[in-house]
Amino acid sequence: MKHHTARTAGRILLFVLLIAVALGILLPTLLTVAASFMPQREIDAHYGTADGTLALFPQRPTAEQYTTSLLQTPHYLTRFFNSVWLTLPITLGQLVLSSFAAYSLYRCRNRFRTGVYFLYVLLMLLPYQVTLLPQYLVADALGLLGSAWAVILPAAVSPFAVFLLSRRMRQIPQVQIEAAMLDGAGEWGIFIRVALPQCRPTLWAVSMLIFTEYWNMIEQPLVLFKEPETYPLSIFLSQIDRSQAGIAFAVAVLFLLPPLILFLFGQRHFTAGFGAEDSPAVRTRHRVWRITAVACAVAGLCTLWGITRWADTVNAKHTPQVTVTTATAAIFGDVIYSRVLPPEAVHTDAYGTYVMEVVAEKRNGATVWRVDYEPVTVLARIDDGVALGEGGDWMTVILTADRPTPENSYVTVQED
Secondary structure, three states: OHHHHHHHHHHHHHHHHHHHHHHHHHHHHHHHHHHOOOOHHHHHHHHOOOOOOOOOOOOOOOOHHHHHHHHHOOHHHHHHHHHHHHHHHHHHHHHHHHHHHHHHHHHOOOOOHHHHHHHHHHHHHOOOOOOHHHHHHHHHHHOOOOOOHHHHHHHHOOOHHHHHHHHHHOOOOHHHHHHHHHOOOOHHHHHHHHHHHHOHHHHHHHHHHHHHHHHOOOHHHHHHOOOHHHOOHHHHHHOOOHHHHHHHHHHHHHHHHHHHHHHHHHHHHHHHOOOOOOOHHHHHHHHHHHHHHHHHHHHHHHHHHHHHHOHHHHHHHHOOEEEEEEOEEEEEOOEEEEEEEOHHHEEEEOOEEEEEEEEEEEEOOEEEEEEEEEEOOEEEEEOOEEEEOOOOOOOEEEEEEOOOOOOOOEEEEOOO
C-alpha cells in the first residue's frame, strides 16, 4: 500500500513538473499572442518600464494591431510572401535532391560510398555561417547576388535531409528490393514504389524541420540580398522599433501560423518519422486535424494574397483621412506660451494626456504617415487653445479624423 501511494505521489509530482516546464517553454508564445491584442500604450505600461509586469490577458482587448498590419499597409504582407516564395522552393528542392542522394548512398556498393557519407556528415556539422562567405563569392561570380536564387540554390542542397533519409533507407529490407527486381522493376521503379513509400514519415518530418529552419532564416538574406524590399518577414520583424511593438507582436503571431499549421497537418507523420507509432483513434484525430489545417491554410493564404493583390484598394478603404496642425505661440496675460494647440488636438484617457503626432516613414520608396501618441503636460487653457509644456520632439499632430486613429495606425493626410 505504501509502495502504491509513493508511486502515485511520484507520478503526480512528475506530471506537475512537466506541466511547469511546458508552461515555461510556451510562455513567450503566450505573451506574444496576448500582447498582440493590447493597445500600444498598454504594452508600454507592461513592458516599457523597468518595473513593468508580464500580462497574459489584455485589459482592453483590441484587434487594431491586426487591422493596421494587414489592411492599412502592404509591406508586412509583402515580406510575408517573400518568406513564402523563399521557403517553399527550398523545402521542395531539398526533398527532391535529398531523396535522390539518399537512395544513391543506399544502393551504391562501392568503396567511395563511406567517404561520401562521411563528407555529408561533416558538412552537416559545420555551422552555415562558415559557408556563408563561399556562398556569397559563388553567387557574386554567377551573377545571382541580390536574387532569390542566391539563397534558394545553396539551401536546396543542404546535407541534413540526406543524412536522415539515408539512415531510414538503410532499414528497408533487402528482400523487398530483390522481390521488386524479380518483378522487373528497375532502379527508378524501386525508388518510386519501394523506397519512397517507406520513407514517407521521414520525408514529412524532414520537410517540417526544413520549413521551420528556413522560415526563420536571417543571416542568408541579410548577406545575399541587396534591396530591403526583398527581405523575408523574419528580418523585417527585427527592424521594428519599440514604438511599434504592438504591430510587431501582431505580425509575429501571423509569422507563427504557417509552421503551426504545417505541424498540425503532419503531426502523425512527424512522430512516425522518428519511430513513434500511434493508435487508430489517434490517427482519426490526426486526420481531422489535417483536414482542418489544410482548410485554414488555404483560406488564410487566399485571403492574405487577395489583400496583397488589391492592396491599394484595401488600404484606401481602411486608412483614416486626417487633417493636421502644428503648435503655435501665444500670449495670455503676461505669460508667453510656445506650444499652443486647438482643444480638439489634445486628448485624455486612462493613460494620461497626449497628442497624436503624424510621423513620416519611407516604405518601398513612398512616404507613409503613421500615428504616434506623445504624452504632454497641460499648462493652461487659454481662449480657444491649450498651452502645453515643453518636452518631446513632436511637431505635426492630428486635428481631425474621419474615424478613430489608434496608435501606430497609418493615415492619409488631407491637404488644406
